[in-house]
Amino acid sequence: MAFSVQLMPFSSTAPPRCPALRRRRPPPSHRRNQTGIVCTAERRELFNRIALVYDNLNDLLSLGQHRIWKKMCVSWSGVKKGDIVLDMCCGSGDLAFLLSQKVGPNGKVSALDFSRNQLFIASTRQDLFWKACYENIKWIEGDALNLPFEDGYFNAITVGYGLRNLIDRRKALHEIFRVLKPGSKVSILDFNKSTSSLTTLCQGWALDNVVVPAANVYGLSEEYKYLKSSIAEFLTGGELEKLAREVGFSDARHYEVAAGLMGNLVATR
Numbered sequence: 594m595a596f597s598v599q600l601m602p603f604s605s606t607a608p609p610r611c612p613a614l615r616r617r618r619p620p621p622s623h624r625r626n627q628t629g630i631v632c633t634a635e636r637r638e639l640f641n642r643i644a645l646v647y648d649n650l651n652d653l654l655s656l657g658q659h660r661i662w663k664k665m666c667v668s669w670s671g672v673k674k675g676d677i678v679l680d681m682c683c684g685s686g687d688l689a690f691l692l693s694q695k696v697g698p699n700g701k702v703s704a705l706d707f708s709r710n711q712l713f714i715a716s717t718r719q720d721l722f723w724k725a726c727y728e729n730i731k732w733i734e735g736d737a738l739n740l741p742f743e744d745g746y747f748n749a750i751t752v753g754y755g756l757r758n759l760i761d762r763r764k765a766l767h768e769i770f771r772v773l774k775p776g777s778k779v780s781i782l783d784f785n786k787s788t789s790s791l792t793t794l795c796q797g798w799a800l801d802n803v804v805v806p807a808a809n810v811y812g813l814s815e816e817y818k819y820l821k822s823s824i825a826e827f828l829t830g831g832e833l834e835k836l837a838r839e840v841g842f843s844d845a846r847h848y849e850v851a852a853g854l855m856g857n858l859v860a861t862r
């Protein structure tokens with residue numbers, strides 16, 4: 594069923610409702626972290642603004658490789674036919690569509706995001722690239738930090754490039770733990786905050802000299818500059834494994850992908 598929603602204004606010059614979102618210098622009282630984007634509403638507006646070009650820029654800037662990384666993420670989740678699964682921070686639906694094909698017509702995919710524009714793109718893609726199995730996807734506008742699902746509900750969960758964007762990662766992992774069935778896995782794909790200075794240098798160079806200039810063509814350089822600072826503020830693979838175990842996961846392994854540019858955490862409840 595198509596997700597029915599009115600598009601939020603795409604234009605980055607549209608006067609945002611929330612004062613915090615105005616591009617002008619924030620009031621001194623408004624604390625900002627290194628990424629400069631500290632509150633949930635600001636992050637939601639960022640993803641609303643980039644929704645129209647998000648998929649195309651990902652394909653272009655990763656030379657299509659991100660689709661391979663996402664297939665690996667889904668495979669690591671242990672998803673199988675008939676499962677009830679969650680794609681948290683689903684965005685335009687890449688992982689949700691992969692999960693849909695894995696669980697088949699008897700399975701169920703809940704795809705949750707708090708960006709209406711991202712969900713609108715996902716729903717549009719569902720109609721555009723229609724497959725019978727896609728009828729098993731439900732698009733849900735919601736907050737990853739307060740999941741609208743009962744305890745122990747899912748057989749598997751994926752999070753593609755979502756955890757790094759959440760303002761409370763520990764709470765997010767607690768929510769994931771809560772809604773997972775015992776023995777089930779969460780598979781979390783994201784940029785890797787590498788412990789190798791050479792990898793960090795290469796990653797930073799690509800972001801500064803390829804990604805941001807490309808985004809600038811669409812007037813979105815500020816939104817893509819956020820990538821580098823958000824990675825710098827993220828957790829290393831070892832720190833992600835430690836956090837997952839502290840939250841209560843029985844096992845947690847972080848696998849580096851794409852020569853350490855990306856990483857995937859697999860945690861078992």
Ligand SMILES: C/C(=C\Cc1cc(O)c2ccccc2c1O)CCC[C@H](C)CCC[C@H](C)CCCC(C)C
Nearest residue numbers: 651654655656658659754796799800816817820851
């Ligand atoms: C799918 C990818 C990124 C998704 C993504 C995640 C975010 O948190 C964002 C935040 C703000 C704006 C955009 C995003 C966003 O797109 C990864 C691939 C796409 C990247 C934009 C390109 C990354 C380039 C790598 C550093 C180098 C890739 C080398 C490759 C092997 C050719």
Ligand SMILES: C[S@@+](CC[C@H](N)C(=O)[O-])C[C@H]1O[C@@H](n2cnc3c(N)ncnc32)[C@H](O)[C@@H]1O
Nearest residue numbers: 640682683684706707708711736737753754758
């Ligand atoms: C980089 S996109 C990833 C989209 C998709 N998973 C993929 O792999 O391409 C991050 C997504 O997380 C969503 N997001 C960020 N914080 C969120 C939150 N607190 N609750 C729900 N969604 C959130 C954004 O709206 C955005 O669609």
